[in-house]
Amino acid sequence: MEATTSLLDAAAVGDLVLLDPLTEESLLHTLQERFRHSDIYTYIGNVVISVNPYQSLPIYTPEKVQEYHNCNFFAVKPHIYAIADDAYRSLRDRDRDQCILITGESGAGKTEASKLVMSYVAAVCSKGEEVDKVKEQLLQSNPVLEAFGNAKTIRNDNSSRFGKYMDVEFDFKGEPLGGVISNYLLEKSRIVRHVKGERNFHIFYQLLAGGSAQLLQQLKLHQDCRHYGYLNRESSGLPGMDDAANFRAMQDAMRVIGFSPAEVTALLEVTAVVLKLGNVQLSSSFQASGMEACSIAETQELQEICQLIGLDPSILEQALCSRTVKARDEMVRTTLSVPQGYYGRDALAKNIYSRLFDWLVNRINTSIQVKPGKQRKVMGVLDIYGFEIFQDNGFEQFIINYCNEKLQQIFILMTLKEEQEEYIREGIQWTPVEFFDNSIICNLIENSKCGILAMLDEECLRPGVVNEDTFLTKLNQLFATHKHYESKETQNAQHVMDASLPSQCFRIHHYAGKVTYNVTGFIEKNNDLLFRDLSQAMWASQHALLHSLFPEGDPQKVSLKLPPTASFQFKASVATLMKNLYSKNPNYIRCIKPNETKTAMLFTPELVLAQIRYLGLMENVRVRRAGYAFRQLYDSFLERYKMLSPRTWPRWTGSHREGTEVLLADLAFPPEELAFGHTKIFIRSPRTLFDLERRRQERVAELATLIQKIFRGWRCRTQYQLMRKSQIIISAWFRGHMEKNKYKQMKRSALIIQAYARGWKARRAYRRYFRSGASTRLANFIYRRLVQKFLVGLARNLPPLLVLDRTWPPAPYKFLADANQELRSIFYRWKCKKYREQLTPQRRALLQAKLHASELFKDKKALYSISPVPSLQQPFQGEYLGLTQNPKYQKLHAVAKDKLVMADTVRKVNRANGKAVPRLLLLTTEHLVLADPKAAQPKTVLSLGDIHSISVTRFSDGFLALHLKETSTGGAKGDFLLISDHLIELVTRLHQTLMDATAQALPLHITDQYGFSTRFPKGAMAITVVESDKVGSNIPVCKKRGSNKMEVLVH
C-alpha cells in the first residue's frame, strides 16, 4: 500500500504521529532527512508542516494536481495539495465551511503556500467560461495586492506587510462564485522609513522600472530611484526580482480583475504623489515675530504634486507649513517648526498610501464579490504577516506578533486544548498531555481593562503631557510580576542584570520567543493623527480618487471626536477574524523557515528546533498519538457506514450507539483502535478510518451496482410486460377483427344459400298452384289496360285542331313514349291534311305563291321580313290596277285577257339619266308587258322566255333588274331596271309563271351593295347598290355616275 511507503518510511516518516521514539531530536531529524530528500511537507495527523526549500521544486505540476485530485489523504505522499483537496472535498461533499490557517514566521513560505492552495482549488474545480473568469479574478488579486502590500525585508524579499484573509465562496456544486478579501494593518511606516537593506513597497520600484517614458512623464516621475527620498536614495535592483516585468504583470492582473484604464491611471497618480511628497523639502525661516517657521525649500515638487491632483499649490503649502488650532472657540493659525512640518508631510504620505491600499482592496472586492442571495459555502485562506523579531522592534512588530499570538491560540485551542477536553467530556480514558497555553500572553496584550493595548489607548486619550515614558511606567507598574513581561525596571526590581534590555523598551515572552519592543513611536503610531488642514487640503483636490480617500476633510463634517486608535481598530478586526475562523473547520499549514539566509536547501537545525518548540509541534504529535485521529457522533457515523454490516443495513432499529458497536464488531477492528464515548465514537489511527472509508467506497460501489441491477431488471421487466400486454391486446383485436369479417362473409353466404334454398323449396311446394303463363297474361292485360286508358284519355282530350297549335300531351308511361311521338306526328299531319282539304283553289294558289315567295326570299332579302306581304292576312292581290273596272285600261285588259297573272304600277329607271318613270306592268302566263300609264298602250312586250334572270338587292327596297337573254327580240333594248311596290309578289309570280310555262327555274340574284352588271345596247353598266340612311318615298333613287355606272340608293 502506498500509504505504507509514504507515511511509514523508516528513515523519515511522512506522518510524525508514527515517529518512534518521539523526541525533539527524532522529530528534528525526521524533518531534516525529509528536507534532504526534497520532501518539504510532513504531516502531524492532518496538520501539514511545510519547510521552505527556497528553490523551485517540480512538485506543483498539473500532473501532480491530477494525482492529488480526489486522492485519499493518507494514501499519497504528504503535500500541500492533499490538505487543499481534503478541505475542498469536505466543503463540497460534507457542506462544511473551511478555513486554511497558514502560520509561520516571516519568510517561512505562508504567502507561497496560500497561492498554492488557491491555484490547486482553481485547477480542480469545474471549468466553464464564467467559472474561469471568477477563478482568474481571484488568482489575479495576488499580484496587485503583493505589488502594493509587499516589500523586501531583511528576512524575506517578498514579505507581506499586511494581513490578508480571503474568503473564497463556492456554490453547492463546488464551483467558485467569487470572494471577499479582508486586509489587516498595512505597515505604513515603511512608506517614510525603512532600515538599510530593506525596501519600500514594491509598487514604487515597479512603477519606476516598468512604467513607459510617457507614463512617467504623465506622472511627473524620474526613472531613477535614487531621486526619491522615500526610497532611501538606494539603487533599486533586487537579485531574482524583475520589477519591470512584475509591473506589467500587475497591470495585466488589474485588467483581468476589471479595473478601467482611468482607475489604473488614478491609482498610479496617487502612488506618484506619495513618492513625490517625500521630496518636498522644508527649510526654516524666521518670521517677523522672531519665531522660527518652516517653509517649502523648493516649490518645484510641490507644484508638480498639485498639478497631478488638481489643487492650488498655495493650499498644500499652507497645510504643510502651518496648522489651525482651536483656542477658546477661535481658530488660530500657527506656523509649524521644520520637524513638525516633516512630521505632517510624512503622516500625509502614510495616510494617503494606507487609504489607497484600503481602496484597492475594496475595489478588488467589488469585482470579485458574489451577488447576494446565492447560497454558498466558504473556504477562507489566512495569510498574515509572520512572527517577527528584529534588532529594533516597534509598534508594528508588536501588533504583528500579537496577531500571531492569537493564531497560535486558535491552534492550541482547537488541536490541543479542546481535543483533550473533549476526551474527558466523552468519558474516554485519558492521560492529559502538558502543553503551553498562550492565553496568558494574549490576555497580557489584549485585556480590555488592563492589557498593554488598553493602556496604550488610555495613554493616547489622556489629557495632559502624553509620552511613551508615562506609558512604559504604567506597564511596569501593572505587570511588575507578570511572567511574560520584562523591562529594565522589573529586572532591577528583581536584581537581574541584563544589558540587552535598554531602558526605553519592554520585553514580552511570546510563544515564539522573547521580543524586545522599543516604546518610541508607540503613542504617535497608535494615534495615527493627521493634521486636519492636510486632510482638508486633500479633500479640496480635483482628483476624484484622492478626494474620496479623505471624507473627513469636508469642512461640513468637522468632528471633534478623536478617530479610533490603530490598536483599537486592529484588536477589533482580529476579534472578528477569530470569530470567523472558529466558525469554520480549520486546516493547518505550519510553515517553517530552515535558515536565515534564504539559501536553497540549507537546514539550520537550531533555527528549526526553535520553531518546532514554539509552534508546539511536539505537543501536537503527543496529543495526536495519545488521542484519536477521528471522532464522530454515533448517528452520523452509523448513517455513513451502516452499509458495512448486514446487521445494520439497510435499517438499524436500536440506539445509534448500539448500532455503531454492532457495526464495528462485525468489521473486527482491534479494540485499541476504538473508543466509545458518551455521544461519539473515537477512532485512533487514520489508517483505520482510511480502511473504513475504503470499505465504504467498495460497498457503495457494490450497492450502486445492486441498485443499478435491480433498477435495470425492473425497467426491462416492466417494459417487457408492457410490450407483452400491448401485444396481447393488439392480437386480440386483430383476431377478433378477422373472425368478425369471416363470420360476416359466412353469414352473407349462408343467407344467399338459404334464400335460394327457401326459394327453391317454396317454388317446389307451390308449383302445382301456379298456372304457367299467368304472369305474361297478367302483364299483357295490364299493358293493354294502360294503353287503352292512354288512348281513350287522348281521344277525350285531343289538342285544338289549329294548324299552328303544336301542343300534345306527354306520354304517361315511358313504354308509351315512342307511340305517343308517332301519334303526335300522325295527328299533326292529319290536322294539316284537313286544313288543306278545306282550302279554295284561289286560296291554295295564293298559299302556293306565298310558299314560293318564302323559298325565294326568306332570310335573303330584308324586304321580305319587314313587308306585310308574306303574312297570310296580306294576300297577293295580283290585280292592283283594276283593269276591268277602269275603262281606260280596256285595251290592256284585252291583251291580258284570261291569262293575266298580275297587273301593277311600276317605275322604270331611265338608263340614260337614272330617272324613274311610271309604267303599267302586266304579267300574263306568257308575256310581260310594260305600258304607258297615260295612254295605257303597251310599250314593251316581252316573252317570258326572253327573261334570262332577275337581280334584286338584299335590302328592303323595290328595285329589280330584269336581265334579258341577248338572243331575244325584246332583249335588244337591253335589261330593264324597275322599281315596284310589290316586288316580292312580282318576282314570285314571275318565277312561278315561268316555272309553270317552261318548267325551268328563273335565276334570281340577290346582291349586296357591290351590285351587279346590266347589259344595255350601249354596253354593260355597273349597278352599285349604296345603302342610304335617308328615309324618303322616292327611295330607291338611281343616280348615273359616268357613262357606264349607276348608283342605287336604298335603305
Ligand SMILES: Nc1ncnc2c1ncn2[C@@H]1O[C@H](COP(=O)(O)OP(=O)(O)OP(=O)(O)O)[C@@H](O)[C@H]1O
Ligand atoms: N514551496 C516553496 N517552493 C519554493 N520556494 C518557496 C516556497 N515557499 C516559499 N518559498 C520562497 O520563500 C520566499 C518567502 O516566502 P513567502 O513570501 O511565502 O513568505 P511569508 O511566510 O509569506 O513571509 P512574510 O511573513 O514575510 O510575508 C518566497 O519568495 C520564495 O522564494
Ligand SMILES: [Mg+2]
Ligand atoms: Mg507573506
